[in-house]
Each structure stands twice: as structure tokens, then as C-alpha cells.
Amino acid sequence: MDVLKITPRGYCYGVVDALTLAKRAARDESIPRPIVVLGQIVHNRYAVEELDRHGILTLDGPDRLRLLDEVPDGATVILTAHGVSPAVRERAREKGFHVLDATCPDVTKTHVLVRERVAQGYHIVYIGTPGHPEPQGAMGEAPAGRVTLVSSLAQANTVDLPEGPLAIMTQTTLSQWDTADIIAVLTARRPDAEVHNEICLATQLRQEAAVKAASGVDVVVVVGDPRSNNSNRLVEVVEKVGGTPAYRVETADDLRPEWFTDARRVAVTAGSSTPSQITRAVIGRLESWNVATVPDA
Numbered sequence: 001m002d003v004l005k006i007t008p009r010g011y012c013y014g015v016v017d018a019l020t021l022a023k024r025a026a027r028d029e030s031i032p033r034p035i036v037v038l039g040q041i042v043h044n045r046y047a048v049e050e051l052d053r054h055g056i057l058t059l060d061g062p063d064r065l066r067l068l069d070e071v072p073d074g075a076t077v078i079l080t081a082h083g084v085s086p087a088v089r090e091r092a093r094e095k096g097f098h099v100l101d102a103t104c105p106d107v108t109k110t111h112v113l114v115r116e117r118v119a120q121g122y123h124i125v126y127i128g129t130p131g132h133p134e135p136q137g138a139m140g141e142a143p144a145g146r147v148t149l150v151s152s153l154a155q156a157n158t159v160d161l162p163e164g165p166l167a168i169m170t171q172t173t174l175s176q177w178d179t180a181d182i183i184a185v186l187t188a189r190r191p192d193a194e195v196h197n198e199i200c201l202a203t204q205l206r207q208e209a210a211v212k213a214a215s216g217v218d219v220v221v222v223v224g225d226p227r228s229n230n231s232n233r234l235v236e237v238v239e240k241v242g243g244t245p246a247y248r249v250e251t252a253d254d255l256r257p258e259w260f261t262d263a264r265r266v267a268v269t270a271g272s273s274t275p276s277q278i279t280r281a282v283i284g285r286l287e288s289w290n291v292a293t294v295p296d297a
């Protein structure tokens with residue numbers, strides 16, 4: 001069994017920048033303590049545990065506004081890579097926290113776009129994953145009633161599309177193929193809609209590389225946390241677009257030998273929130289099985 005390492009895989013520029021900002025803050029004694037991350041810095045518990053070892057606390061939960069109430073007075077608050085709504089920023093300011101913003105520029109770009117189009121009188125249709133922090137943050141840029149979340153083809157067919165100017169926008173970490181299908185349905189219903197596909201380059205490149213590799217292997221392994229949207233999308237696109245079985249594992253211990261029965265080639269990729277040492281361990285485990293199964297000369 002050959003083990004193919006798909007490139008690019010793992011940490012994207014937004015995640016690298018967010019982790020660098022947090023670790024730099026931990027080293028800077030002039031920054032108020034405690035240092036608290038509002039939500040997981042990236043959706044990977046090993047990345048969160050690493051920050052913990054640097055003395056950085058993580059408060060986790062879907063409601064960022066409520067989480068702010070748990071932050072001790074005088075603390076430093078780090079905003080995560082996939083952004084927060086203006087209401088969260090405002091509350092953090094009111095509470096007098098020292099705020100460090102790790103929002104990825106690709107996410108900020110969508111926030112700016114939502115604000116601009118709302119100011120120009122557009123209604124926003126935002127394609128995204130319900131309950132994920134990124135849609136909550138971006139949609140929070142629009143007043144209530146001016147933005148609609150769409151998360152499936154079925155919804156795209158039935159959702160109410162108000163009259164007047166309409167702008168369609170997307171979360172950064174979606175499947176580009178599923179999103180194209182949803183956009184096609186929406187624009188068939190409203191050909192006048194303005195479309196802004198905001199899937200970021202890092203997500204696109206990882207998906208395209210995984211789908212391309214899938215065509216030449218028997219199994220694809222995606223290394224990523226169960227809560228990582230982009231890792232789960234990699235599994236989906238490999239299976240739906242690449243037509244190859246794919247399994248997500250959090251660590252090497254999740255690998256199951258029965259997945260590789262009769263497999264001659266396996267490819268490994270990782271979500272953009274997965275630390276490289278975990279991916280290396282998965283590759284190492286697969287390669288050790290490989291060696292173990294090579295017959296003696």
C-alpha cells in the first residue's frame with residue numbers, strides 16, 4: 001500500500017496568523033492577564049491544548065456574547081480566525097477588555113461586503129453552516145430581517161427571496177461544488193442577484209488537491225477535528241466529487257485497518273485547522289502498517 005501525501009494540506013495562512021498572534025501575546029508581559037480566547041482559536045482540540053500550555057484560556061460555546069460574561073474583568077480577549085459579529089466587539093469594548101483580533105482577512109472581507117451591500121439597500125442571502133461561528137459573525141453585520149441563512153439545496157428552492165436588490169454570499173470553508181449547486185438554484189430563481197462566492201483560496205486549493213488525488217487512490221484519509229467544517233467538507237468532496245471512500249480521523253489512533261482491506265494506494269490530507277504533527281503521526285502509522293505488510297524478501 002502506497003501512502004500519498006496530498007499537497008496543500010493542513011494549516012492555512014489564517015490559522016497560522018491566529019496562532020502566532022496568540023503565542024506572541026502569551027510571551028508579551030505588558031498584555032493584561034488572563035488571556036482568554038473567545039471560542040476555540042481553531043476547531044482542533046490539540047491546537048487549543050497547545051495554547052493552554054502557553055497559559056492561554058479558551059472559553060468555548062456557540063454564543064460569543066454570553067461567553068463574554070464569563071471573561072474576568074481586565075482580561076485580554078482574543079477573537080478567533082472566523083470572526084465575530086459587531087455586537088460582540090461592542091460588548092467587549094463596553095466591558096473594557098483588551099481585544100486582540102485574529103480574524104482572517106478573508107473573513108473580514110465578507111464582513112465588509114455585508115456592511116456595504118446592506119448600506120446600499122440589498123437583502124443578503126448567506127450560504128453557510130447553521131450554528132458555525134463564521135455565519136453568526138458575518139450575518140451579525142446585517143440588521144435583523146436583512147439577511148437570510150441558506151444551508152441546503154432544499155432551502156435554496158423554497159426560501160423566501162424578498163423583492164429588491166439581492167446579494168448572495170458564502171462562508172469561506174464550504175464545499176465549492178455544493179455551493180455552486182446552491183448558487184445555481186438561487187440565481188435561477190433570481191437572475192438579478194449579485195453573487196459573491198467567498199470560499200477562500202486555502203479551502204479551494206485543499207479541496208481541489210484532495211479531489212484530484214482521490215481519482216488515483218483507493219482510500220482517502222482526512223485528518224481533522226469533528227468540529228472542523230473544512231475537514232468535514234474535505235471528506236464530502238472526496239466522496240461526492242472524487243468518488244473515493246474517505247474517512248476523517250482526529251488522530252492516528254482512530255485509523256481502522258478494515259478501511260484499507262485490499263487498498264493498494266491511500267492518500268492523506270488534513271483540514272486547515274489540523275496541526276502538522278498530528279497529520280505526520282497519521283502518515284507514520286499508515287506507513288508502518290505498510291512496512292509491516294510487505295512480505296519478507
Ligand code: SF4
Binds near residue numbers: 172
Ligand atoms: S480557512 Fe480560509 S478563511 Fe478560514 S482562516 Fe483559513 S484562510 Fe482564513
